[in-house]
Amino acid sequence: MTLAEIVKRLNLKVYAGEGGLARPVSGGYAGDLLSDVIAHSRKDQLWITLQIHPNVIAVAALKDLAAIVFVNGREPAPETAAQAEKERIPLCGTTLSAYELAGRAYALGLLEK
Amino acid sequence: MGEESAFRQEFPVTGGDFARAGKVSCEIKNLAKELGLSDRVVRRVAIASYEAEMNIIMYAREGRLNLSITPDRVRIIVEDSGPGIEDIELAMTEGYSTATPEMRELGFGAGMGLSNMKKNADIFEISTEVGRGTRLEITFLTNGQRA
Ligand SMILES: Nc1ncnc2c1ncn2[C@@H]1O[C@H](COP(=O)(O)OP(=O)(O)OP(=O)(O)O)[C@@H](O)[C@H]1O
Ligand SMILES: [Mg+2]
Numbered sequence: 001m002t003l004a005e006i007v008k009r010l011n012l013k014v015y016a017g018e019g020g021l022a023r024p025v026s027g028g029y030a031g032d033l034l035s036d037v038i039a040h041s042r043k044d045q046l047w048i049t050l051q052i053h054p055n056v057i058a059v060a061a062l063k064d065l066a067a068i069v070f071v072n073g074r075e076p077a078p079e080t081a082a083q084a085e086k087e088r089i090p091l092c093g094t095t096l097s098a099y100e101l102a103g104r105a106y107a108l109g110l111l112e113k
Numbered sequence: 114m115g116e117e118s119a120f121r122q123e124f125p126v127t128g129g130d131f132a133r134a135g136k137v138s139c140e141i142k143n144l145a146k147e148l149g150l151s152d153r154v155v156r157r158v159a160i161a162s163y164e165a166e167m168n169i170i171m172y173a174r175e176g177r178l179n180l181s182i183t184p185d186r187v188r189i190i191v192e193d194s195g196p197g198i199e200d201i202e203l204a205m206t207e208g209y210s211t212a213t214p215e216m217r218e219l220g221f222g223a224g225m226g227l228s229n230m231k232k233n234a235d236i237f238e239i240s241t242e243v244g245r246g247t248r249l250e251i252t253f254l255t256n257g258q259r260a
């Protein structure tokens with residue numbers, strides 16, 4: 001499934017990194033502790049989090065994550081969006097909670113390949 | 114090729130510089146990729162560099178990552194001037210953290226950094242002197258494999 005498809009079907013807002021929307025996504029990981037995400041997320045996953053500060057971009061870039069989705073209506077700090085453009089990491093958002101978004105993504109069939 | 118002909122580069126890191134957090138490890142990751150290391154090695158080197166960089170930013174005054182690459186291994190020597198670690202065994206325990214509330218709000222302080230480094234390395238050595246600083250030697254064996 002591509003990120004563009006997920007954005008459309010889950011009605012996500014796109015804040016930055018539109019260039020990466022064609023990217024295929026394989027599963028996801030939800031977490032707000034950076035070292036935990038470093039340890040347990042995998043390449044090409046969707047990262048669901050409420051952390052919006054610029055440090056999330058380094059984590060996503062290091063782990064080759066497909067995109068970051070901010071939950072609970074949180075919007076990325078301007079510096080975060082700027083960094084995301086530079087590293088070409090798509091940033092999305094939803095008003096849903098992490099629990100609800102993960103559930104809906106799972107129901108779409110967004111599972112690990 | 115011996116030690117003397119290794120590829121070497123030093124990356125300084127400043128304590129408290131959260132604005133540049135992750136910059137050095139992203140540079141190291143890109144460099145490792147360009148040098149043709151396998152995806153698996155690049156990933157492990159990137160994770161360990163990130164955790165080492167963050168610990169200097171979070172706990173030390175200043176420090177540096179010294180990267181050296183030979184055909185059969187990648188080594189990162191991390192040295193900082195800072196408080197050092199009183200109880201290494203405790204610090205290595207997953208979940209133990211002295212991160213401040215401000216750091217935790219940013220998502221740091223899971224207490225997993227040192228164990229992430231150790232898990233991703235083939236050889237992990239840590240030494241420290243309280244009141245002076247900490248030194249890590251992190252080695253990844255590549256057996257001459259290239260992507
Ligand atoms: N370079 C260092 N200088 C002084 N103390 C350190 C250093 N590195 C680690 N420590 C101590 O060891 C503890 C555990 O470090 P570790 O990297 O495993 O977790 P953390 O930094 O607290 O959280 P996380 O890395 O998950 O964000 C730290 O909270 C700190 O007390
Ligand atoms: Mg740490």
